[in-house]
Structure formats: structure tokens, C-alpha cells
Amino acid sequence: MFEKIGPSGLYVLAQADHGAPGQSGAAPAETHAGTEAHGGAHKAPFPPFNSETFAGQLFWLAIFFGALYLLMSKVALPRVQNILEGRAERIEGDLAEANRLKAETDEAIASYEKTLADARAEGHRIAAEVHEQVSKEADEHRARLESELNAKLDASETQIADAKASALGNVRGIAVDAASAIVERLTGRPAEGGAVEQAVDASLAR
Amino acid sequence: MAAANDPIHQFTIVPLIGDGALAFTNSSAYMAATVAVSVGFLMFATASRTLVPGRLQSLAEMSYEFVANTIGQTAGKAGMKFFPLVFSLFMFVLVANLIGLIPFSFTVTSHIIVTFALAMLVITTVIVYGFMKHGMHFLKLFVPSGVPGYILPLVVLIEVISFLSRPISLSVRLFANMLAGHITLKVFAGFIVMLSGALGTAGLLVGILPLAMTVAITALEFLVAFLQAYVFTILTCIYLNDAIHPGH
Structure with missing residues (x-):
């Protein structure tokens, strides 16, 4: 069906193209097409299954596919691989550099913080030291003052006690003298030596 | 004239240089073009070797990483020693398929x-x-572990048959897809010519339908061209994985 319609359709087309073709021009074309189709069908029914072409196709396929394999494996693919590896290395290198810089930054921050902490600790230490020294000095001062005051107090108390004792001693003598004088005036004769003293002592002891 | 409308004609092989069985044919020329385009693309795209890739270099790197990832996922790290082979196969099939989509060109992969x-x-x-x-441990490929002894002969037979049918399925899948796609394209495109020839102006109007089909099928064929190259590549990787790790 195809072959029948095909040439006739083309024949009509050819006529339209040429405008007014001579009968002699179209007829040989048709017969020529017919013989070609006939001859082709007779020689090779279906080109892909025509075993006459197999050897040639295999031969040239071996040559060209072999060439393709060699060019790919030796030239083209290593080039692409180089590009890809170069990029991977570059990215890796950049990442490593970034990590290194980050580590450096971290280190700097750590050392800064350490310095800060040290300074703070030193400050605390000095403050504590000064505080301690000051409070120690204050304590010493107070203790010295207290002891001085205590000494003065003791001295004063002794002085008071002495004064009191001497005053009391004087009172007895005065009392004995007065009592003796009173007894002499009243009795007209001096009092017996020990009696007046005994009486004064007894009344002082009360 | 018949050649213009014969959907099979595009697959004929004609000698260009020389004669006889090993003549340099149109098929050979398109193989050479496939190699030239594959290698030329990669070389040209990577010519500037920039750190931040341009479009072409990006495409070249994508194709590289695409195949590398396919191997890595199916065959593991050990499969990378086959990378040049797998990449060459992928590029050859892909570029041959794509070149075949250029009108009037020959499709290398449409020959079984x-x-x-x-x-x-x-x-x-x-x-x-x-x-x-x-x-000899490679033969373990045909003996899956954990299969009961009494059905083992049957399983081994099935494994052997499946292994032997691999090259057939691998080649027929690609060949048939390319062949059928190109025949379909040619037939639908031929309808336009036939309709206009048989019905004149009305035929040209009706011919828009097969034209739309041809455009749609062309788009589909681009997908098939890539997909078949990918399928060929991934199956290659899976089969290579069997060679690397024969135990199931």
C-alpha cells in the first residue's frame, strides 16, 4: 500500500512543482523508483538484518569505539576529573583554612578570657590582702589601745585602793587619837593603851 | 523517489569509500561523527577549566557525575575501574541516538x-x-544462597538462561526502540506528504494532524534517545556488579 501510494503521491507533487511537466519526464522517474524499490527489496529485505553489512559494521565499530574508549580514558575523562578534583581540593582547602582561622579566633577569645579572669582574680586577691592588712592593723591598734587603757585602769584602781587604804589608815589613827583624847578629857586620865585601839578596830570592822 | 517515502530506506547501509565487506559506509561515517562529537564536546567544554563552570563545562561535569553516580549506586566503589568503559558506552549510545534524530541522518544504534x-x-x-x-567462585553467580537443594537445579538453570539472555535483551531493547521510533516518525511524516498529494489543499489541512503527531513523536524520541542510553548504562552497571560481587 505504501509503495503504491507513495510514488503516485510524489508523482502528483512533482507535477504540481513543475507546473506543466512533459509526460516523458515523469514516466522514467516512476519506473526508476519502481526498479529501485524492487531491486532493494530483492537484494536486502530489511537493512538491519542484512548479514552482508555485519562484518563491515563490526570492523568500523571496533575501530571507532576503541578510539572513543582510548580518547575518553586517556584524555577527556582525566580532564573532567582534574577539574572536579581541583574544585573539591579548593573547597576542602578553603574549609580547612576557615576552620583554622576559627580555631585561632577561639584561641584568642580563650586567652583573652583567661587574662580577664586572671586580672579579676588578682584584683580580688589584692583587695582581700588590703582588707586583711587593714583589719589586722585596726585590730592591733585596738588591742594596743585596749591594753593601754586596761593598764591605765589598773594603775588608777591601784592608786584608788592605795589612796583608800591610806585614807582608812589615817581615819583609824585620827579615830584612835580622837577617842583617846575624848577618854582622857572625860576620865581625866589617859586611856589604857590597847582598849581604845581595840574599840576603834571593832567599830571600823562593822 | 520511493526512497523518500520508504520508512525502511533510512536504515540502508551504502558504501562511501572503498568497496567490499569492510568498505567505509554511511554507518562508519556516523560512528566517526559520534566519536568526534562525544570527545569534541568534552574537550571543548573543559577547554577553559574554570573553577566556577560555565554552561558547557557544567554539562560535561554533569555527564561525568551522572555516570559516576550511576556506577557508584549500582556497583559500588569497586565499579569505578570500569568508569571509562561505562562512560564511553553511555556517550556512544546517547550521541548516536541523538545524531540519528537529525533529519536525513543515519542512526548507528538502529542496527542490531x-x-x-x-x-x-x-x-x-x-x-x-x-x-x-x-x-571458579564467579560461578556462584548462578547458585543463589539459601535455596533448598531439591529446587537448586531448576534455579541454576533459570539463572544460566537469564544470564545468557542478557546480551540479547540488552541489544534488542536499544535496537528495537531506535528502529521503531524512526519508522514511526517516517510513517507519520509520510502521511503528510501522501495526504497533500492525494487530496490537494484539503489534504494539506488534514495533514496538520500527522504533522502534530510527528512533532510530538520527535519530542518523545528525544526522551527515548536519552532513556535508552541510560537504560543501557544502568544495566551495564548492574551486570558489572555481578562480576564484582558474584554472590547474591
Whole structure:
């Protein structure tokens, strides 16, 4: 069906193209097409299954596919691989550099913080030291003052006690003298030596 | 004239230089173009070697990493020794498929002998590397562990058949997809010509429908071209994984 319609359709087309073709021009074309189709069908029914072409196709396929394999494996693919590896290395290198810089930054921050902490600790230490020294000095001062005051107090108390004792001693003598004088005036004769003293002592002891 | 409308004609192989069985044919020329485009693309795209890739270099790197990831996911790190082979296969199939989509061009991968040769290259690599690496242990590939003894012969038979059918399925899948896609394109495009020829102006108007189909199928064929290259690549990786780790 195809072959029948095909040439006739083309024949009509050819006529339209040429405008007014001579009968002699179209007829040989048709017969020529017919013989070609006939001859082709007779020689090779279906080109892909025509075993006459197999050897040639295999031969040239071996040559060209072999060439393709060699060019790919030796030239083209290593080039692409180089590009890809170069990029991977570059990215890796950049990442490593970034990590290194980050580590450096971290280190700097750590050392800064350490310095800060040290300074703070030193400050605390000095403050504590000064505080301690000051409070120690204050304590010493107070203790010295207290002891001085205590000494003065003791001295004063002794002085008071002495004064009191001497005053009391004087009172007895005065009392004995007065009592003796009173007894002499009243009795007209001096009092017996020990009696007046005994009486004064007894009344002082009360 | 018949050639213009014959959907099969695009697959014929004609000698360009020389004669006989090993003549340099249109197929050979397109193979050469495939190699030139694959290598040229990678070389040109990586010419400037910039740290921040441009569009082309990005594309080249994407293709590299795409294949590398495919191998890594299916065959693991050990599969990377096959990277040049897998990448060459991927690029060859992909570029051959894409070049075949250019109108009036020839599709290298639409010939079963080419896809079969590529599939046999994969299977041969699997077998040779498997025996070199593991010796007779490579045959464990056919003996799954944990299968009861009485059904083991059956399982081994199935495994052997499945292994032997791999090159066939691998090659026929690619070949048939390319062949069918190109025939479909040609048939639908041929409808436009036939309709206009048979019905004149009305035919040209109706011909818009097959034209739309042709455009849609062309888009689909671009997807198929990439998808088949990817399928070929990932199956290659899976088969290579069997050679690297024969135990199931």
C-alpha cells in the first residue's frame, strides 16, 4: 500500500512543482523508483538484518569505539576529573583554612578570657590582702589601745585602793587619837593603851 | 523517489569509500561523527577549566557525575575501574541516538549488530573480569544462597538462561526502540506528504494532524534517545556488579 501510494503521491507533487511537466519526464522517474524499490527489496529485505553489512559494521565499530574508549580514558575523562578534583581540593582547602582561622579566633577569645579572669582574680586577691592588712592593723591598734587603757585602769584602781587604804589608815589613827583624847578629857586620865585601839578596830570592822 | 517515502530506506547501509565487506559506509561515517562529537564536546567544554563552570563545562561535569553516580549506586566503589568503559558506552549510545534524530541522518544504534556488539562487549567484560577476579567462585553467580537443594537445579538453570539472555535483551531493547521510533516518525511524516498529494489543499489541512503527531513523536524520541542510553548504562552497571560481587 505504501509503495503504491507513495510514488503516485510524489508523482502528483512533482507535477504540481513543475507546473506543466512533459509526460516523458515523469514516466522514467516512476519506473526508476519502481526498479529501485524492487531491486532493494530483492537484494536486502530489511537493512538491519542484512548479514552482508555485519562484518563491515563490526570492523568500523571496533575501530571507532576503541578510539572513543582510548580518547575518553586517556584524555577527556582525566580532564573532567582534574577539574572536579581541583574544585573539591579548593573547597576542602578553603574549609580547612576557615576552620583554622576559627580555631585561632577561639584561641584568642580563650586567652583573652583567661587574662580577664586572671586580672579579676588578682584584683580580688589584692583587695582581700588590703582588707586583711587593714583589719589586722585596726585590730592591733585596738588591742594596743585596749591594753593601754586596761593598764591605765589598773594603775588608777591601784592608786584608788592605795589612796583608800591610806585614807582608812589615817581615819583609824585620827579615830584612835580622837577617842583617846575624848577618854582622857572625860576620865581625866589617859586611856589604857590597847582598849581604845581595840574599840576603834571593832567599830571600823562593822 | 520511493526512497523518500520508504520508512525502511533510512536504515540502508551504502558504501562511501572503498568497496567490499569492510568498505567505509554511511554507518562508519556516523560512528566517526559520534566519536568526534562525544570527545569534541568534552574537550571543548573543559577547554577553559574554570573553577566556577560555565554552561558547557557544567554539562560535561554533569555527564561525568551522572555516570559516576550511576556506577557508584549500582556497583559500588569497586565499579569505578570500569568508569571509562561505562562512560564511553553511555556517550556512544546517547550521541548516536541523538545524531540519528537529525533529519536525513543515519542512526548507528538502529542496527542490531551494533547494539549486539556493544552488549557482547559488556557481557565479555563481565565474564572475563569475573573469572579473573574470583576464579571458579564467579560461578556462584548462578547458585543463589539459601535455596533448598531439591529446587537448586531448576534455579541454576533459570539463572544460566537469564544470564545468557542478557546480551540479547540488552541489544534488542536499544535496537528495537531506535528502529521503531524512526519508522514511526517516517510513517507519520509520510502521511503528510501522501495526504497533500492525494487530496490537494484539503489534504494539506488534514495533514496538520500527522504533522502534530510527528512533532510530538520527535519530542518523545528525544526522551527515548536519552532513556535508552541510560537504560543501557544502568544495566551495564548492574551486570558489572555481578562480576564484582558474584554472590547474591
